[in-house]
Amino acid sequence: MAAHGPGEGFEEEGQVIKDRNGTEFTLGKELGHGVVGKTYRGTVSKVGKGDFKLGQEVAIKSQPLSTDPDEIAAQQRELAAAKKEGILLATPNETAERSYMVQPIFPGVDLRSAIYQLTGEKGFETVAGKAKLPDPEKEMIAIGILREYDVMQKLNIVHADVKPDNFLYDKASGTVKLLDLGQAFDGTQGSPHDLFAAPGVIYTPPERHNNRELANSSKTDLYNIGIIIASLYSENCFERDADTGEIGENSAVKVREALKDVLDSTKPVAGMPPELLKMVQHLTAVDPASRAQNIALAHGATDYHAMTSITQSQQRAMLQINDIKSIADSYIKNANEPLKSQVRAAVNQLDLTTIANDLSKIARENSADKKLKTMVSDAVKRIDKFNTQEAKAIQSTRIEAAEKSKQAQSYSQSLKNIATTLNDVANQHKKPSTDGTLLMSATFASQYDEVGKVFNYMAKTVAAQTTPEGVDRTLQMLSEQVKKMPAETFGQGGENKRQQLLSIVDNASKMHAQIRQEQKPAATPAKLR
16 A cells, blocks of 8 residues: 655545554545645444444545654644544554545634635645625624634633634635644643644733743743634735734734734724624734733623524524525526526525525516415525524524623632632731832742642632532642642641641532532533633
8 A cells, every 4th residue: 555645745635544444545635735644534434343434524634653762752632632622533554655644524614715706736836815795794703703612612622723724614604624633732831842832823811922932831822822813804915915924023013013903902993793703802912911811701792692603593594594595595596687696696595584584575576477476485485484583593592692691700709719819818928028128029930838829829710610529629739739749848837737727628619519509500601602
């Protein structure tokens, strides 16, 4: 079996690879490629053990085998992230030169192709201009991006390569999927990357232009998400106007200039929901300390629930529009021009009410066409029924969203209270200077004694959590650390001091348990749908 295609170091279309359970995959056409790997469309050509079906289509990523420890570790992190997200279907046998991973095929096009007008050879395209997207579609894309990354954050995955090229957007369903986990890592383990290379200069946060060795974090991902959403609504063509080819502060300034009509706007942005504008401006703050740790706690996130429920309604409307198109297709097949073009134009819109009005107008103007009249009547009845149901659903979800927002605010404040309690302990364990005053300007390492370091770190960890389970784990870890510390660590009256601190941690845990109990049976407020 050839390990690669002629002259390229890659596979050939039609090549067969096997997994460890006897399933065989036949490679099809290339779906995309990166610096060292390629992804192919594949088909299950023989079923072994497992859940595959004959003829099932999959995506197969191929990468060169490496003896470099860093590259091996990177591939293992990618496999771990894909497995955690539930998109790793199989890891076929390695050849002498290549390794493989099998993932589901997701519908759609890369988001860059949806946002921009591109020219040039595939993989080397340049941006000629912006695509003209209607406001409802922009909002659907924006919320899809936020919801997709929110899922990743709950799995503690830092993607580290967030850019439009790595999102798949399916217009038919309104869904957005973030792929290419080649740079991803477990956020609880810290960044493995020595230098920040991805996702490119114009998506590099400002702080990295001054210090290229800053660790990756979800805050860099969130900055990139904010930039992508801002570029949707900006009057400027971001990827064309911001790309100067420079690396450094000038590039960061150019990015802000290209999107200043959104990032620096103090007025409403045309077509952009006000709550979305607030969130984007918060996620793209120049100072990383001013950015939220996660989407759930982003400024304006209390409106996120309501915004999401409305966007879900838009997604249901898109599915309804597809049904209307199917009804219209049965008429269009046998219709003559210009009626065929008129009906097609009427149903090829994003607003159901507009579709109903335009179809009704066409039917009135061609009242002798009974088939047209029947088709339009059926379509309009469906639209009227859908709109009535959605009006009730939106009202219901607005009420639910308001309650969730209220709970989210309450829960966020409760976490701050718990973090403050822990930080108060840390402040009681600051080292005095030689003249007896506290070392307020000292570095972290010298500012606290051992007890203070632990409580200060755990206070920050609690404040950064996105789930109640994470808070519980953090408090449990703190309790275990206090128990393991030698008695002399606590100074005079060491064991009594230990018990006092354990009591504080225990009270914090009880406070958190009470908060969770008070919020039942509603869904956990810190989690977003």
